[in-house]
Amino acid sequence: MKVAISSLISRDDSLIGKIKKILDDENIDSEIIKRSDKMTTSNVDMVITAGGDRAILDYSHYAKEFSVPVLGVYESDSTGFLGQIDVSDLRKSIGRIKRGDYEIDNVCRLSVNVDGKEVEPVLNDISLFPRKSATLMEYILKINGNDLWHDNSDGVIISTPIGSTAYCMSAGGPMVLQKSQVFVIVPVNSMDNTRRPLIVPNTDRLEIEDILCRYLCEVVLDGGKRVAVRKNIVCEKHEFPAKFVRLIKDSPMDIIAKKVKLAEELLDMPPSAKLILKTLEYEGELSQKDLSKRTMLPERTIRLSLSHLIQRGYVRKKTSLRDARQKTYELNPKVLI
Numbered sequence: 557m558k559v560a561i562s563s564l565i566s567r568d569d570s571l572i573g574k575i576k577k578i579l580d581d582e583n584i585d586s587e588i589i590k591r592s593d594k595m596t597t598s599n600v601d602m603v604i605t606a607g608g609d610r611a612i613l614d615y616s617h618y619a620k621e622f623s624v625p626v627l628g629v630y631e632s633d634s635t636g637f638l639g640q641i642d643v644s645d646l647r648k649s650i651g652r653i654k655r656g657d658y659e660i661d662n663v664c665r666l667s668v669n670v671d672g673k674e675v676e677p678v679l680n681d682i683s684l685f686p687r688k689s690a691t692l693m694e695y696i697l698k699i700n701g702n703d704l705w706h707d708n709s710d711g712v713i714i715s716t717p718i719g720s721t722a723y724c725m726s727a728g729g730p731m732v733l734q735k736s737q738v739f740v741i742v743p744v745n746s747m748d749n750t751r752r753p754l755i756v757p758n759t760d761r762l763e764i765e766d767i768l769c770r771y772l773c774e775v776v777l778d779g780g781k782r783v784a785v786r787k788n789i790v791c792e793k794h795e796f797p798a799k800f801v802r803l804i805k806d807s808p809m810d811i812i813a814k815k816v817k818l819a820e821e822l823l824d825m826p827p828s829a830k831l832i833l834k835t836l837e838y839e840g841e842l843s844q845k846d847l848s849k850r851t852m853l854p855e856r857t858i859r860l861s862l863s864h865l866i867q868r869g870y871v872r873k874k875t876s877l878r879d880a881r882q883k884t885y886e887l888n889p890k891v892l893i
Contacts, residue, residue, distance in 0.1 A: 557654055558585040560600045560624075562615050571631055572606045574643050582650045602653070602801065604629050605639075608887075610840055612638040613778045616665065616798050617676035625660045627653075627801040638718075640803050649803055659802040663734065664716050664758055665794040670775055671787050677794045680719030680778045684764060684789060685711035685744075688771040689852075697741065698763040699756060709746040714739060714762060714791050723779060723834075729753045739791070762791040779837070828853055829861040833870060833887065841874065841886040 559579055563572050572588060579586040587600075603619075603626045605611040612628045628639030629646055641649055652658060666678040686693050693711065697704045715724035720732040720740050729742040730753055737758050743751040756762070765788040767773055774782045775789055825833075831851050836842060839850060847858050862885055865871035872888050 557602075558587075558600045560603045561586055561588045562603055562605045562611065562618075562626075563588055563590055571629075571643060575604055575606055575629055575646065578643075578647050578650070582647065582654075584650070584654070600624055602627060606630075607639075609638040610780070610837070612800075613679055613780065616679040617777065617781070620677060620796065622665075622677075622796045622798050625799040625801045627803070638800070640801060652803060653801075661734075661800045661802050662797040663718050663800060664737075665796070665798055666714065666716055666739070667792045667794040668775070668777065669790040670783050670785055675775075675783055676777055676781065677796075678777050679716065679798055680722050681713055681715035681724055682789070682791065683711060683713045683723060683744075683776045683779075684767070684773060684785065685776070686769045686771045686773050691769060691771055692747070693767060693769040693773055695764050695768070696766045698765060699760050701761070701763075704754075705748075705751065707743055707746050707748060707751055709743045709751070711744040712764065713742040713744065715742070716740075716758075719778075726834075730755065739793075758793045760792075764789040779834075780839075826861065826864070828857050829864055832858070832861050832865065836871065836885065836887045841884045843882055843884050847885070 561572060561575055561579075576586060576588065601624070603615065603624050605615050605626055605628050608630050609628070612626065615626060616622070627641070629641055629643050630639045631643050663679065666682065668675050668678055668682055684693070684695070690710070692708050694706075694708050695712065696706050697712070713724050713727055713729065715722070715729065717732040717734050717736045717738060717740075720729060724740055724742055725731055727742050727744050729740050732738060732740060732755070738755050739758050739760070739762065741754040741756065741762065767785060767787065773785045775785050776782050828851075831853065832847060835847060835850050839846075842850070844855065844858050844862070847853070847862075848855050851858070853861075862871060866873060870888055871885050874884050874886060875882075
């Protein structure tokens with residue numbers, strides 16, 4: 557058996573080292589692949605992503621064909637939504653991995669074309685917004701070439717079932733079971749109150765055209781990469797689904813129950829704190845200065861929100877590995893966003 561360890565975005569070399577050592581000790585042939593490497597997973601049986609959900613999302617973008625199943629390994633006390641096992645449990649799971657004693661989930665992805673150019677596949681969602689916040693944009697939504705609506709809103713989100721409990725849900729969209737063969741479309745703060753979240757078959761071709769705004773608009777892929785949009789976006793079911801190794805069997809209802817519980821806990825949280833949580837979820841470990849740049853919140857608001865989040869156990873403070881004088885902040889791995 558041969559395993560590739562993906563370190564595409566991992567900021568924690570120690571986690572990669574721990575995974576590599578465990579595999580070596582168990583006599584499993586392994587190699588570490590980096591973004592600069594030529595994709596070599598065609599000759600391996602499994603890919604292990606080092607890190608949380610962000611690492612899995614990034615790998616999903618990188619692996620267009622997704623021919624090899626992926627196991628998410630992290631360092632925390634919680635399984636998360638995409639990651640499967642803590643590195644401390646990896647050694648005792650090796651026997652099952654060697655025997656092939658696991659299930660493989662095929663998860664639908666979105667194929668995205670922006671202004672006639674194909675971009676990275678998307679696992680959770682795409683969101684279209686003006687680059688400058690609190691600015692209305694105008695667009696036409698088409699399904700299979702037919703005009704569905706003409707809207708003025710803050711933006712629009714197109715989500716897969718697995719992404720329906722992420723940003724889509726925060727914007728008022730429905731929670732959809734993972735195996736549902738659908739996409740979800742959610743207009744964000746539309747000026748027309750008849751615009752409601754829409755569920756369509758994932759065999760449909762979705763187009764956002766005639767995009768008009770005072771400022772440049774951007775499509776955000778899985779809350780990470782941003783791509784400028786000038787004319788149109790086309791979304792379809794990707795020909796290659798993501799393949800995830802399942803050693804722990806969470807039912808779809810278990811995952812939704814976790815989301816509902818967290819949503820209830822966050823109801824009384826200030827908007828600035830929620831924004832910081834989402835930023836840390838998507839971007840990973842950041843300093844106060846980095847958070848200020850990404851959220852455009854005043855430094856005093858950043859400090860107060862971080863203090864609130866640390867006291868509540870949602871965020872933890874660390875000493876920067878690059879500069880011991882600087883503090884950085886990251887999402888507490890026990891928290892599921």
